[in-house]
Amino acid sequence: MFASFVLALRSAGLPASITEYLTLMGAMKAGVADYSIDDFYYLCRATLVKDERHLDRFDRVFGEVFKGLEPPEGMPIQNLPEEWLKALAEKFLSKEEMDKIEKLGGLEALMKRLQELLEEQKGRHQGGSKWIGTAGTSPFGNNGANPEGVRIGQQEGRNRRAIKVWDKREFKDLDDTVEIGTRNIKLALRRLRKFARQGTPTELDIPETIRTTANNAGYLDLKMVPERHNTVKVLLFLDIGGSMDEHVRVCEELFSAARGEFKHLEYFYFHNCIYERVWKTNRRRNDNMTPTEEVMRKYGPDYKAIFVGDASMSPYEVSHPGGSVEHWNDEPGSVWMERLTKHFRRSAWLNPRPRNAWDHAMTIGMLRKVMENRMYPLTLGGIDEMAKELNK
Amino acid sequence: MSGFKSTDRYIASRDLEVAVNAAVALQRPLLVKGEPGTGKTVLAHEIANSLGHPLIEWHVKSTTKAQQGLYEYDAVSRLRDGQLGDERVKDIGNYIVRGKLWEAFESGEQTVVLIDEVDKADIEFPNDLLLELDRMQFFVYETRQTIKAKHRPIVLITSNNEKELPDAFLRRCFFHYIRFPDRETMEQIVQAHYPDIKQDLAREALTVFFKIRDVPGLKKKPATSELLDWLKLLMIEDLSPEVLRSKEQHVVIPPLHGALLKNEQDVHLFERLAFLSRRG
Numbered sequence: 001m002f003a004s005f006v007l008a009l010r011s012a013g014l015p016a017s018i019t020e021y022l023t024l025m026g027a028m029k030a031g032v033a034d035y036s037i038d039d040f041y042y043l044c045r046a047t048l049v050k051d052e053r054h055l056d057r058f059d060r061v062f063g064e065v066f067k068g069l070e071p072p073e074g075m076p077i078q079n080l081p082e083e084w085l086k087a088l089a090e091k092f093l094s095k096e097e098m099d100k101i102e103k104l105g106g107l108e109a110l111m112k113r114l115q116e117l118l119e120e121q122k123g124r125h126q127g128g129s130k131w132i133g134t135a136g137t138s139p140f141g142n143n144g145a146n147p148e149g150v151r152i153g154q155q156e157g158r159n160r161r162a163i164k165v166w167d168k169r170e171f172k173d174l175d176d177t178v179e180i181g182t183r184n185i186k187l188a189l190r191r192l193r194k195f196a197r198q199g200t201p202t203e204l205d206i207p208e209t210i211r212t213t214a215n216n217a218g219y220l221d222l223k224m225v226p227e228r229h230n231t232v233k234v235l236l237f238l239d240i241g242g243s244m245d246e247h248v249r250v251c252e253e254l255f256s257a258a259r260g261e262f263k264h265l266e267y268f269y270f271h272n273c274i275y276e277r278v279w280k281t282n283r284r285r286n287d288n289m290t291p292t293e294e295v296m297r298k299y300g301p302d303y304k305a306i307f308v309g310d311a312s313m314s315p316y317e318v319s320h321p322g323g324s325v326e327h328w329n330d331e332p333g334s335v336w337m338e339r340l341t342k343h344f345r346r347s348a349w350l351n352p353r354p355r356n357a358w359d360h361a362m363t364i365g366m367l368r369k370v371m372e373n374r375m376y377p378l379t380l381g382g383i384d385e386m387a388k389e390l391n392k
Numbered sequence: 393m394s395g396f397k398s399t400d401r402y403i404a405s406r407d408l409e410v411a412v413n414a415a416v417a418l419q420r421p422l423l424v425k426g427e428p429g430t431g432k433t434v435l436a437h438e439i440a441n442s443l444g445h446p447l448i449e450w451h452v453k454s455t456t457k458a459q460q461g462l463y464e465y466d467a468v469s470r471l472r473d474g475q476l477g478d479e480r481v482k483d484i485g486n487y488i489v490r491g492k493l494w495e496a497f498e499s500g501e502q503t504v505v506l507i508d509e510v511d512k513a514d515i516e517f518p519n520d521l522l523l524e525l526d527r528m529q530f531f532v533y534e535t536r537q538t539i540k541a542k543h544r545p546i547v548l549i550t551s552n553n554e555k556e557l558p559d560a561f562l563r564r565c566f567f568h569y570i571r572f573p574d575r576e577t578m579e580q581i582v583q584a585h586y587p588d589i590k591q592d593l594a595r596e597a598l599t600v601f602f603k604i605r606d607v608p609g610l611k612k613k614p615a616t617s618e619l620l621d622w623l624k625l626l627m628i629e630d631l632s633p634e635v636l637r638s639k640e641q642h643v644v645i646p647p648l649h650g651a652l653l654k655n656e657q658d659v660h661l662f663e664r665l666a667f668l669s670r671r672g
Binding site for chain 2: 020023042046
């Protein structure tokens with residue numbers, strides 16, 4: 001009966017399975033959602049969603065599939081570009097202004113007009129009284145003040161009219177491609193853990209105790225072993241300055257999370273692309289360079305190398321000798337990258353730019369090729385993917 | 393159907409009620425996630441109360457093993473007794489220590505089992521409990537007996553999201569994410585806990601509380617439990633609501649902020665903001 005719904009969920013990337021579907025059927029049979037759409041929505045959510053990161057996607061699919069169920073006052077959210085809807089400003093209208101807003105002639109007309117505007121309009125818009133966007137007096141968009149308005153992507157219903165829960169999409173910022181925080185990064189980095197026993201013996205070693213006790217004619221002879229610790233070794237290369245400035249916050253978070261998570265963490269900075277030298281302090285970089293050769297000599301192949309950078313520069317900086325914007329380099333950056341990836345067999349590149357923007361810069365493609373496709377977006381999902389790859 | 397409802401002490405949203413009732417009806421575990429301090433653990437107490445079942449709590453730590461919830465075989469004391477020639481040593485059953493789930497399965501009436509903070513344990517922990525929670529039975533190898541639940545307990549599992557839970561485990565659970573309550577719900581919650589609180593004090597306090605939660609960059613946002621602690625302090629100190637009323641949009645450090653801000657960086661951040669707003 002609801003099989004198409006489950007299939008729609010699956011194609012939206014939610015891991016719903018037969019088991020969950022049967023559970024839902026069972027719960028319906030047991031009368032948990034007695035003829036109430038809201039209860040049915042809650043029940044579906046409790047049964048089919050197992051991770052709060054998926055709640056937003058679930059709401060979208062639910063709204064789409066059960067369009068007919070909701071009262072006609074709401075309307076399914078169109079695919080509006082995210083940035084339009086960021087509520088950047090609040091605009092408080094005076095009483096006269098409120099009066100001035102003419103009713104445009106019922107809901108039907110509003111919807112039609114919205115469709116037309118969507119066709120017509122091609123950019124983000126804020127303020128004003130016609131286009132769709134934020135804080136305006138047009139009937140479309142959010143945080144606005146048209147009394148007959150259609151809310152699109154507003155944080156919370158300002159006057160609680162005509163809002164269906166699944167259209168509110170309250171769990172929006174929990175999608176794992178969006179939010180990133182130190183603690184979350186730490187959890188994602190934990191996947192890289194590798195345990196080994198080192199240090200003072202504090203745990204009972206049962207096999208050894210049994211063996212020695214047997215040797216001891218049955219009298220107890222306790223043996224201890226050290227506790228297990230994380231021994232993974234990580235080498236971070238961070239791109240700094242230039243186009244990376246806008247990603248500073250997320251890089252700082254990644255860096256501090258990595259510092260907290262790994263005991264064996266070393267880091268170096270570079271600019272745009274790696275050449276024959278890297279550095280550890282940005283302020284005194286000119287007299288404090290470390291030759292890249294030395295890095296490779298000092299840190300063995302057991303280190304996992306992670307490069308963090310947007311990989312966006314002029315193609316010459318990667319492919320040609322002397323292409324560096326800062327100094328004369330005898331060998332092109334790609335040669336150095338190849339050397340590093342050959343030495344550090346487990347390596348990956350984290351890119352703070354979103355994956356769909358990767359085609360825009362030619363050098364991203366070039367470096368991806370050097371990395372043999374091991375480039376991941378700097379999001380929780382990306383870090384997770386990277387950790388899986390590095391642990392292979 | 394009747395089932396679980398908000399009580400006068402615990403305000404449950406409609407979606408939470410549906411999730412709990414579904415879990416009770418189908419006798420499957422309910423997994424609850426949410427910000428710390430939104431009442432995940434208290435929920436178990438309330439379910440047990442409202443259904444009139446005893447509650448068995450199993451608090452999970454980083455060292456907890458799934459086996460400990462079933463039973464443990466105390467080999468070391470048996471070995472010791474063996475060497476001392478104790479009579480008890482002949483029966484291995486004397487050295488089987490029962491765990492929380494065994495307790496729940498053996499109980500004469502239906503119980504509510506709380507497995508608290510399941511994500512604290514090792515990543516394999518939930519996997520090790522799959523069959524036990526599915527069939528509500530397990531096998532004791534040492535004594536060759538099968539322990540089967542007389543009444544399938546209602547299992548509530550809480551998680552703080554420190555680790556991802558395995559898919560196979562999730563598939564068997566209902567899931568609910570406790571959203572942070574909005575102002576209206578929060579007012580009900582405050583009413584439920586402190587029915588004799590002065591209305592204007594509660595109103596001002598809530599305004600301050602939500603303003604604090606809106607401050608960007610706080611390390612730990614205060615949650616429901618912090619608000620309730622703070623209100624209690626305010627009531628004990630008998631502060632007048634005027635103290636809380638700030639001059640319009642300005643940020644002021646609220647009195648007794650120790651109950652709300654649990655982190656010295658957060659207090660610093662607040663002092664800085666207060667300083668800036670005074671100057672500006």
